[in-house]
């Protein structure tokens with residue numbers, strides 16, 4: 001054995017030991033090591049995208065002249081908040097849009113989407129979703145499920161074109177659904193918690209071209225949640241008038257403690273800003289408090305953090321598909337978001353998986369999650385999260401409704417080693433529950 005190989009063995013040996021200290025059996029660790037090795041090429045491609053996006057972000061920081069003064073915040077009305085205004089320029093430069101609002105006072109992704117839609121529609125307009133049913137929480141915003149204050153109450157109607165059975169856009173259906181009242185077309189990039197495929201930026205670009213060929217004046221908004229920095233381009237680079245997302249997912253890099261963003265054309269962002277605060281004031285007010293450093297640093301880290309989460313998702317897909325479980329997407333498919341669905345087939349499987357994820361987290365690792373009756377859901381739901389920011393799903397987390405086919409949705413991990421530990425812990429937990437046999441290698 002040459003010196004390098006000997007060093008390598010020593011390294012592997014101590015990492016395996018450390019995994020052992022964390023509760024991972026040798027056979028699980030070894031099974032994981034083989035899977036990791038077999039993914040080397042995929043991981044290299046993820047690193048290439050991450051490097052490109054890291055440079056894209058740094059270039060935007062430099063172009064917008066981010067300075068030390070930007071890292072301090074304002075209180076009160078927040079007039080002339082240099083840090084806030086420059087951060088918005090950085091987002092716009094990175095996502096190649098004319099304007100952006102990036103605010104802690106936007107409470108979550110749903111809030112950002114609601115502001116973008118309400119600001120850019122007027123009574124009598126119709127919203128057309130061309131990627132099927134939107135994310136659950138938007139049903140009440142739009143009024144698909146009746147709700148106080150919904151857009152439907154303001155006389156804004158809604159129509160939807162489902163994706164085709166193969167998961168692609170129904171371009172003929174879209175052309176046919178556009179009428180003289182259609183004003184805002186919405187597209188959801190991620191599958192969210194549906195079992196469809198996630199849409200690629202290229203596919204989204206084709207659909208936008210199709211829409212604009214019918215009526216160039218139509219506005220297109222993309223729900224970009226979970227998609228940021230997964231590809232080289234964002235939907236705003238293929239014609240979307242607005243892209244919208246949450247800062248406790250990818251672009252916050254795990255450091256932003258709250259917030260949402262809307263990036264897009266000057267007109268769209270301005271109209272959204274008048275809804276975010278009020279007519280006349282728009283984006284001029286809204287203090288950044290003491291959050292600028294975490295927003296900047298989080299956005300700076302986001303490409304690398306997103307890459308870690310993607311590696312964790314592909315690693316989970318590979319481990320579980322080789323054990324015979326159905327996974328969406330599988331470990332070979334191209335990725336357009338960070339969500340991994342695994343069909344575990346039994347309630348015990350979902351519970352064991354989530355407990356493993358919890359025990360692999362940096363915070364609250366000693367807690368044992370239980371299924372519970374969550375408001376708004378018919379079935380019991382189990383959730384695992386041991387996060388620095390409550391509810392943050394760029395951090396290691398998993399959840400699943402306790403109902404057939406017993407899917408679990410896994411996402412996040414702020415670093416690749418922590419994502420890997422979480423996935424291995426899920427498998428260890430499945431093994432201890434007698435639900436899987438780890439192949440002898």
Ligand SMILES: *Cc1c(COP(=O)(O)O)cnc(C)c1O
Nearest residue numbers: 108109110135190192223225246
């Ligand atoms: C997370 C998410 C949202 C917004 O959810 P919030 O919990 O309000 O941040 C919207 N759409 C999709 C596809 C999402 O994944």
